[in-house]
Amino acid sequence: MDGCGQFLKSEFPLINDDLYEYVEGVLTNGIDDFEDSDELYEAVGAVLHEVAEGKTEDDIREICGKMLDLLRGTNGETSKGTHKVLDAPVHLGSMAANLQDNVEDIKSIWVMQRDEALKVDARKLEKAEQKLLQKQEKRQEFATTNKAAPPIKLQSATASQVTSKKESKMEAKGVNRAQDIRIENFDVSYGDKVLLQAANLVLAFGRRYGLVGRNGLGKTTLLRMISSGALRIPSHVSVLHVEQEVVGDDKTALESVLECDFARQSLLDREKEINSLLNGEAKSNETNLTNELSEIYAALGAMEADKAPARASIILAGLGFTPDMQIRATKTFSGGWRMRLALARALFSKPDLLLLDEPTNMLDMKAIIWLENYLQTWPTTLLVVSHDRHFLDTVPTDILNLQSATLDPYRGNYTRFESVKAERVRNRTREIEAQEQHKAHVKEFIDRFRYNANRASSVQSKIKMLEKLPELKPVEKEIEVLLRFPEVEALSPPILQLKEVSFGYTPEKLVLKDVELGATLESRICIVGDNGAGKTTLLKLILGILSPTQGTRVTHRNLRFAYFSQHHVDQLQMNGSSVELLQQEYPGRPVEEYRRQLGSFGVSGDLALQVVASLSGGQKSRVAFAKMCMSNPNFLILDEPTNHLDIETIEALGHAINKYTGGVILVSHDERLIRMVCKELWRHRNITHNELLTWPKMTDTKIACSPVAHSD
Template identity: 45%
Template structure:
């Protein structure tokens, strides 16, 4: 019986079942179930959740599945029973016989020590092969649980519209009961799991209303998972606290950008529609005249209408269109853009729309996951300024230190299954944590030294009659000392780019270059740009101003319409694209991918090279598709460095890198002897890496006489000066 036959049976009984659940169940029943599991009972529990009360359908299907799987289930039952007991002719001394480690399934088979010197009937190679297959199957099950759990969660979300999800998470009735209730969150002990992974254990979640929290931690520690659990109320957030999580770009359709923002406030939209309906009903009753039989109905409708008006007034519904337009303008949408349908925008702009929608709703608790990854420096400067006056509670995951310094009033450090809280922005957190870590290390070292001193005295005089009493006293002191745990060692990362050989200038020049896709919109006009081995240039400007176009002209991907591009014939350019993930093959491991691009080295050489970018151990052998965003970035840098470039062109290289990875990249670029051109929104990265700041806009690229902070202040003042 194949898994496809089982899948067909499930589809027949439950025509509306999602395919991901059908495939998961059929694969589990036929291939993946272990002997120790009651597979039909597990399947029945899952199917019952789909049945919607149709118990008879489930029972009928279970009988059918039982018949189809009878042979396989019988075989599994026999295996579950294990070997039958047999009476031995004589007693055996098991202490002299080494037992096979096969029982543990976690170690190799030790057959040589069993019946040593006798011929074995067991085919050792077959047994080892079977054991390896079983171990691989167990590992596959563990990975599949995690993967399928993620797919099921995503599928569950996708089947609900934004409005349905919003009303489910934030019921309209809850808003009515929110008055005079505290919006602080204090959960003294929460556990957060994803499949078999423990993210938090007994952690304290404390968020004071009106504070802005930056959630930080290494890649893979579970920050985004924590946000999702809060967003879905899988941790017990009080029902009267409204929550909104900006995680995914909106789905494009014919709705205009500004209408999309207005409809994001589902309560406002719902109440406005109800107001229209109530007014229409009252108008009909007015036409009926003053008949007494309509008085009660009229009074009831009027009362409800007054309640709706009061709630619309509380949420400042009338100012909605103006507020929506201002939010969109701040995030880079001009008047024409605001009237375009959402389907006409790219993924990055749809993420901005999702952010504008969340800011418009003004939930009591706003959750943001790496908001700076999707916006340029201009929009980021506006967002930092806007969030500084955010009235509710903000919990934001970010690796951008400058953003956290500008926005956060508190830092939450997620690590080791717990949450640690620090007052102040990121710089204050770093200073406080560094000082605390130094004190903990000093206290631990002092105690270890004192313990060693006591132990030395005890060891020397314990059995000396004259000093025995003193030794006993020292033993008591030693026993009473608190048992200090060694402070956690902060892992530091290092990236390494190979030194490049010197070549004679000019390396790369743009002279009076003009480029456009259509004459109506000239992106770059009469641009002069010179790049050498000592160049350290950051290019900033609004999205669509021509930054990426400039980079593509430098790489040769685009050809100028007019002007001249001079390139040294020996020049090698390494280009890190903003969407670098697209260039990586998800079906290959990092080692395989490097071997496909740069053949001729041994596996150990590829692994050693990946280690220069913290892709070490088994990570180098995992499929790229299973790696985190930060790990994929590291693989992309490893690929770049094997090109031995003279110049690196980096388009948003900081996206997805955690703080440790970002520090490692900045140090590596600082030590490297080639030229660096970066497009970035990360203020600290630009300040550390670049010596020059060039602004792309109004059809040209020009050098800015000031630092990043001056540029951001100029942007914010210009936005505020708009009518």
Template identity: 45%
Template structure:
């Protein structure tokens, strides 16, 4: 019982109804009471007055409760005269008081329901509304804290601590012959209060197989990977795990040294080897020095044995450490790290630069190189293609095709999954479905399964309808009643029929633009450089029309985004000519487009702020054309997933009614359904499109021309994306080491 409840119970020996006591106890049990509340004067005092409590007792209890409330909240509530909401018949009140004095207790529910009640219903409604709001606030807080459990857990431990906790040092020879397959049944995975998997079966293929995990945005794919990385699901201890999730922290450590340090076992074993060698060398030097100087060291037998034992132990441990270093191929570490970094686009000079000198995208490449260098038994990759250009992606696809261990990767890039995956796992409806083959084979198999399930459903439905029709026709016919009863029994024994799951269809629709006369946008012999001594682009000639579908490809840093900024007029060329139609409107989707969104408002309010003059229904209808439907349009933008934020950005671009769309990496956060919708919308839109992308499927579907940025030039490539990637891979293989 709370202190407030004790005060009330001591003042009223007859006791009050339990709803009143529960309410008073609940107010003072709140962990975060609302300072602005005045529960004593707005609810408790009127309620006690209706209970026929003597005025002196009411004042005494209210004064005690008021003091307790001010002590708990730290606020001082001024007592103001209470204004009656309606005229009160005092004679009727006196009669009611006499009647209630006879009754020892009052049923609060019946009082509230009574027609002539004296309870302040508005005060009661207000108090209950505040309790509901507090409960909802507490639930939201609990859900938020639950969603941050993983980050809090990781924040408490360093990379080395987590690595050693998840992957204790074990001799490779000791684990030889042990199965590396993973088969876990009846697993549950939650994200705060959200259920991700329920009684699901997780099966990963043996060494050398590569599984791709796919599913809608927000379904919980990354959550599953993090749970596996921390062994929150029961993966066997002899299987080493490494999860690439976030960029490395920038500091003074050289990039290649950061990659070498990622293998904590190698780093610690090499450090221990150096310490043991130094210890043995110091002991040998001490003996040699003593012998050279002719000094006889007087030692008792016990000290001599202890010294010899220490030397023997150090020698034995040194042998164990060196054996482990040989088994993990530690000597080849620097060359393997350099090869990995070169494949990911780091030059020899880049590899020696400190990690703090790199941008976020390049730090993600370092993180990827660290994971590949460690060679874990189970490598977990979360959207590895998002931070890679087409050159690095082509190298990574080729590299992973010969990955010797098990790979589990989340990706929405179909070309990447076609090149890398040997199995596809589809996460949906709190379960995992398994398909053999790459994404193309998955799509064909899934489509065939859906058709088969639909045929079986239609057949079963038709059979049931046939039985029901027979029953309805002959049920009350004396000659056929027995047959009808038999059909009823058959129908009752049939299992419940559920329709097959239908995939949600997502569609995008850009507002059509009006025609304007060419030329729209031209660059003639344009050159640009951020500094005069280092030109980035030179001799660029490009002509953009309403029919243009241009894809810009090339290595990061070659000038693709700079060319985009020249086209929109954010940058001015250092030489050459730039011509633009005076009526031309250009919409630009930046790679970091989220920075342009107001995360503190909902999508409808954001569009109303950017493009005023429409009704809420019109804004919601426009958002619906980009997959932001229902209550999602009324959620704060900051609470939306990355893919949903991208859809809001596309809806914003469409309202600009552009003639030309410039898209810089538009596919990074979209799921497969969103990508399909975007590709379909761009194909039928009547404006021009220029896109920077690493997604081969997107480039192949949307673009009819590819332009390569390399060596300060922007030139048309006469081939498709596959041919370009083959050239990149062959050049990397033929490049001298």
């Protein structure tokens, strides 16, 4: 290396010590990695150009070749020496003693020159390692996308409450037979967020309560706290919370409903057991068994067990189960029908406290009307969360308003609640204004006579009176909900047409026949009909997801659809935040654009950074709307968009649809939304004995929106 170093300094006299040490290190440690002078030039050429005075690239390449020859020897042999053939024994101890003088001799014995063919090509090794790394990344990506997502660990809700010693003693002795439910001075939290604080909940037996409030305030969490026992209620009160769908098995729908009456079912099972014993050979205990059987028959007669199948069948029919469906195995039903089955089981079993969370979400208009009528005669206590205005006006006897982390009770239905609440706000405002005027008058008196000795006692009494005045806090106003759909450019007609369209999943049975539909960017078409009538199928034909069996579909070449499906919320990616969800779906845009898009649908601030799985159903719906509109669509297809939305957001959705400059086709059972936006209403009717379905246009919106006119 000394000779090479001298040659380097002679060729580049301007090279400084730092650059020289760098080049020396490259040459010393990497000489075996360089196959030719070109590779050496790639390693140190850029450095040498900095100190090259008057030298071209070709000159420096030539110098690199000479340096490589100096390091390896002129004949391409390594400077480490050649093989030495021993002709006599060698005493290594004596050679080691003279290590400084005989180092080359020792190397010649032990250091063998490597075969060039066995050397590892550094470039090829690097390329091979890169290919291996890419394969591993592809395998990891494939495994990530094809395996089930790991379970999301969410914070759990917690509850605490204060119970009286009297009630605790009665519970311990088992003598508490109160049918009213009182949960006093309790708190409910979800992680760091306080949902309810020092709240009181009183449910009188036989009354029906509607629980209302904005999305995300904790209505569903409150129901879960009650049903799970986190909030204690009298142990003898039976509670049933309709939240999960029925697990499918071989039992028929009717049998599934009947078996939830445990008292009746246990008596019937014991009856079969006793009859089996009496029909056997053993007759030793015949008298006792006969007496027990008589008691069972008396108990079954008292509870009118023979009428149970008819009652269960009526409930199933009201919820949309046809006679054929009632004898089908539960495992053959979809998730939505299993939820209806869970509701039927709850209505049949009649618990002391029935908890329902958005029961109308899974029902069509006919089933909703039936449920409203059925619940009006509900004999026990009912607590229901709903955002259906008509349902809340029809079913509840009382309204519980969840606001500002507390529960405020109101007598009457939702319309009555709104008027009373507005009157309370006006009264509180007047009280605050009157108190402020009174304070100002008293303070004026105090300031006027503060230094008057004759009025000193009066001044002191006025000051004490001011200190004792109660602090009146104004009623906290809720933030107005605003939704904004994107602005779109006008398109020249025709925009969308279905001409004599028929469709069937099998040739033998058509779902739709001879459908004629035309829409423009001014269209506000609402489609109503029974479940199974083919509403969602029609939407998929409009979108082009399904192809007509007969007929044609014509659309404008610049038409961009946005589809909000019934299960849009369940299809969101739950692991990340709302901002991350939009980034994954529409990458490459500024974060501010994602935040602005979410904000236009009420998902702003820290809410946009929360994990999607931790959001309420209504908040997830808003995220779904924001995602849907990121593509700037000019035609909206909305299938049951009001599910999970609170009343204020449903009204804001109606206003947003009316301001939207694109076309809208809507499937909904929310009568208020239909009345707000509907210009054309399409309903199904049976046209032949084969029950083929079509939608004739109804232009008289007032008549069409009447519940009884939704279907023939």
